[in-house]
Amino acid sequence: MSAAEVLTVLTIFVLAVFTGFEVISKVPVVLHTPLMSGTNAIHGIVVVGGIVVLAHAEGPWLVGLGFVGVVFGAANLVGGLVVTDRMLGMFKKKPKDAPK
Amino acid sequence: MSPAVLDLVQRILFLVSIVTIIVGLKRLSSPATARSGNALAGWGLAIAVLATFVTGVPQNLGLIVLGLVVGSGLGWWGARVVQMTDMPQMVALLNGLGGGAAAAVSVAEFIAWRSGPGAGGPVHIVSILAGTVIGAVSFAGSLLAFAKLQGIGERAVILPGGRLLQAAVVVAALVTGGLAATSGGLPVFVTFVVLALALGVLMVVPIGGADMPVVISILNSCTGLAAAAAGLVLDNHALLVSGTLVGASGTLLTRLMCKAMNRSLANVLFGALGAAPAAGTAAAGAGPPKRPVRDVSVEDAAVLLANVQSVIIVPGYGLAVAQAQHVVRELADLLARRGVEVKYAIHPVAGRMPGHMNVLLAEANVPYSQLFDLEQINGDFERTDVALVIGANDVVNPAARHDKASPIYGMPILDADKARHVVLMKRSLNPGFAGIDNELYYDPKTTMLFGDAKQVLGRLVEELKSEA
Numbered sequence: 001m002s003a004a005e006v007l008t009v010l011t012i013f014v015l016a017v018f019t020g021f022e023v024i025s026k027v028p029v030v031l032h033t034p035l036m037s038g039t040n041a042i043h044g045i046v047v048v049g050g051i052v053v054l055a056h057a058e059g060p061w062l063v064g065l066g067f068v069g070v071v072f073g074a075a076n077l078v079g080g081l082v083v084t085d086r087m088l089g090m091f092k093k094k095p096k097d098a099p100k
Numbered sequence: 101m102s103p104a105v106l107d108l109v110q111r112i113l114f115l116v117s118i119v120t121i122i123v124g125l126k127r128l129s130s131p132a133t134a135r136s137g138n139a140l141a142g143w144g145l146a147i148a149v150l151a152t153f154v155t156g157v158p159q160n161l162g163l164i165v166l167g168l169v170v171g172s173g174l175g176w177w178g179a180r181v182v183q184m185t186d187m188p189q190m191v192a193l194l195n196g197l198g199g200g201a202a203a204a205v206s207v208a209e210f211i212a213w214r215s216g217p218g219a220g221g222p223v224h225i226v227s228i229l230a231g232t233v234i235g236a237v238s239f240a241g242s243l244l245a246f247a248k249l250q251g252i253g254e255r256a257v258i259l260p261g262g263r264l265l266q267a268a269v270v271v272a273a274l275v276t277g278g279l280a281a282t283s284g285g286l287p288v289f290v291t292f293v294v295l296a297l298a299l300g301v302l303m304v305v306p307i308g309g310a311d312m313p314v315v316i317s318i319l320n321s322c323t324g325l326a327a328a329a330a331g332l333v334l335d336n337h338a339l340l341v342s343g344t345l346v347g348a349s350g351t352l353l354t355r356l357m358c359k360a361m362n363r364s365l366a367n368v369l370f371g372a373l374g375a376a377p378a379a380g381t382a383a384a385g386a387g388p389p390k391r392p393v394r395d396v397s398v399e400d401a402a403v404l405l406a407n408v409q410s411v412i413i414v415p416g417y418g419l420a421v422a423q424a425q426h427v428v429r430e431l432a433d434l435l436a437r438r439g440v441e442v443k444y445a446i447h448p449v450a451g452r453m454p455g456h457m458n459v460l461l462a463e464a465n466v467p468y469s470q471l472f473d474l475e476q477i478n479g480d481f482e483r484t485d486v487a488l489v490i491g492a493n494d495v496v497n498p499a500a501r502h503d504k505a506s507p508i509y510g511m512p513i514l515d516a517d518k519a520r521h522v523v524l525m526k527r528s529l530n531p532g533f534a535g536i537d538n539e540l541y542y543d544p545k546t547t548m549l550f551g552d553a554k555q556v557l558g559r560l561v562e563e564l565k566s567e568a
Contacts, residue, residue, distance in 0.1 A: 012337060017347070020348025021352050024125065026129065037194075039125070039349055039350055040320050043198045049202070053205050054159070055160065072197040073198065086180075091459075
C-alpha cells in the first residue's frame with residue numbers, strides 16, 4: 001500500500017468509528033441485549049472474507065481455512081439475525097400502552 | 101462486461117451494502133423501528149455476500165456454496181431452538197464463531213503472504229497479525245464464556261499471579277508476532293496463534309456471574325475489529341466499514357453497561373485478578389457477626405400477598421437463572437384478579453444481560469404497561485405494601501446509597517427497602533456477584549423466602565389458587 005492508500009483507509013476507518021458511536025448513542029436500556037445481538041450478526045460479514053479466501057485458495061490448508069471462515073461466518077450472520085428478530089418480535093405488542 | 105467494469109459494479113454494491121447496514125443499525129437502536137432495522141441490516145449483509153460473486157465464478161464454488169448452506173443452516177437452527185433465558189450464551193457462541201472465522205481468514209492470508217514476505221507493505225502484515233490475534237482472542241474467550249454461561253464452570257476462577265501471567269502472554273505474543281512478521285516463519289506464527297488463544301482464555305477465566313455480559317460485549321467489539329482487519333488485508337471496504345462499526349458501537353455499548361452497574365471496565369476485567377474486591381469479600385466472609393433474618397413460610401407469604409393493595413415485583417438475575425418468568429406472570433395475574441395492583445420494577449442490569457429482563461417478561465406476555473424502569477418507579481415504593489424481590493440482590497442493596505466503603509456505592513438501586521413489607525425470594529443467604537452482604541436481609545420489615553425462585557413461586561401460585 002502506498003502512503004496515500006494507507007491514509008484513505010485510515011480515513012474510512014476513523015469515519016466508521018464515529019458513525020458507530022453516533023448511530024447507537026441514544027439507545028435505551030431495553031434494547032441493549034437486542035442491539036448486542038444485532039451488531040453481533042453484522043460482524044458475520046466476515047463470511048465475505050472466507051469466500052474470498054476460498055475463491056483464491058490453493059492447497060488443502062488454505063481451502064480448509066477458507067471453508068471454516070465461510071461456515072463460521074455464515075452461522076454467525078444468519079444466527080445473529082434470527083436471534084435478534086426473535087427477541088424484537090416479543091416487543092411488538094407495545095405501541096399503544098407504552099409508558100413513555 | 102470487462103473485469104474492470106465488474107470490479108466497479110462490485111464496489112458500488114459494497115457501498116450500497118454499507119449504507120444499508122448503517123441505516124439498519126440506526127433503526128435498530130430505537131424501539132419503534134428496531135425489528136425493521138434488523139431486517140434492513142440483514143439485507144445489507146446479503147448484498148455484501150452476493151456482491152462477492154459479481155466479479156466472476158470463483159474457484160471452489162461448490163465448497164463455498166456448501167459452506168454457506170451448512171453455516172446458515174446451523175445458525176438458523178440454533179437461533180430458532182434456543183431458549184430466551186439462554187440468549188447470553190447464544191450471543192457468546194455466535195460471537196466466537198465470528199471471531200474464529202476472522203482468525204481463519206487472517207491465518208490463510210498469512211500463509212498466502214509467506215510465499216513473498218514483504219508483499220503489500222507493513223500495513224498489510226500488521227493487519228494480518230492484528231486480525232489473527234483479535235480473532236483468536238475473541239474465539240477462545242467467547243467459547244469459554246459460552247461454556248461458563250452454560251453452567252460448565254460457572255464460577256470465576258482466580259489464578260495465582262493471573263495478571264502477571266496475562267502480561268507475560270501479551271509480551272510473548274508481541275515478540276512472536278514481530279518475529280513472524282520479519283521472518284515469515286510458520287512455527288513462530290503458530291506459536292503466536294496459540295498465545296492469542298491462551299490470551300482469550302486468560303481474559304475470561306477470572307470473570308463470572310453478572311460481569312459476563314460486559315465481557316461478551318467487549319468480545320463482540322473485538323470480533324468487529326478482527327473483521328475490519330480482514331477487510332484491510334483483503335482491500336474490502338464493506339468488511340472494513342462494517343467491522344469497524346461493530347467495533348465502535350460495541351465499545352460504546354460496553355461503556356453504557358458498565359455505567360449502569362457503576363463499575364469501571366478495568367474493574368470488571370481485572371477486579372478478580374487483583375486485590376480490589378478484598379474489602380467486599382472480607383465484609384461477606386468472617387467480618388461482621390451474622391445477624392438474624394426472619395424467614396417466612398410460603399403459606400404466610402401467600403396470605404400477606406393476597407391481602408394487600410399493591411405489590412411491586414423486583415425480578416433479578418436469580419429469576420432469569422431459574423427461568424421463572426412464566427410463573428411470575430401467573431402469580432401476578434392471580435394477585436391482580438384479587439384486586440391487588442401489580443407492577444414490575446426493572447433495574448437496568450436485571451437479568452443476565454442489560455435489557456434481558458424486558459425480553460424475558462415480554463416472552464411471558466407480561467403487559468408492557470406493567471413494566472417500569474428505575475426512575476419511573478422508585479417514587480412508588482413508599483406507597484407500596486409489598487416489594488416482592490425475586491432473585492435480585494445488589495440492585496436493591498441500600499448500601500449503594502450510603503455506604504461509601506461498599507464496592508457498589510453510587511450504583512443506582514431500586515428503593516425496595518422503602519416499601520411497607522419486603523419479601524425477598526432467594527436461594528440462600530450467599531451474597532450476590534459483587535460478594536457483598538445486603539443489609540436489606542436484616543431489615544425488620546424484610547421476610548425471606550428461601551428456595552429456587554421457580555419452585556417457590558409455583559408453590560405460592562398453588563397456595564393462592566387453593567385459597568380462592
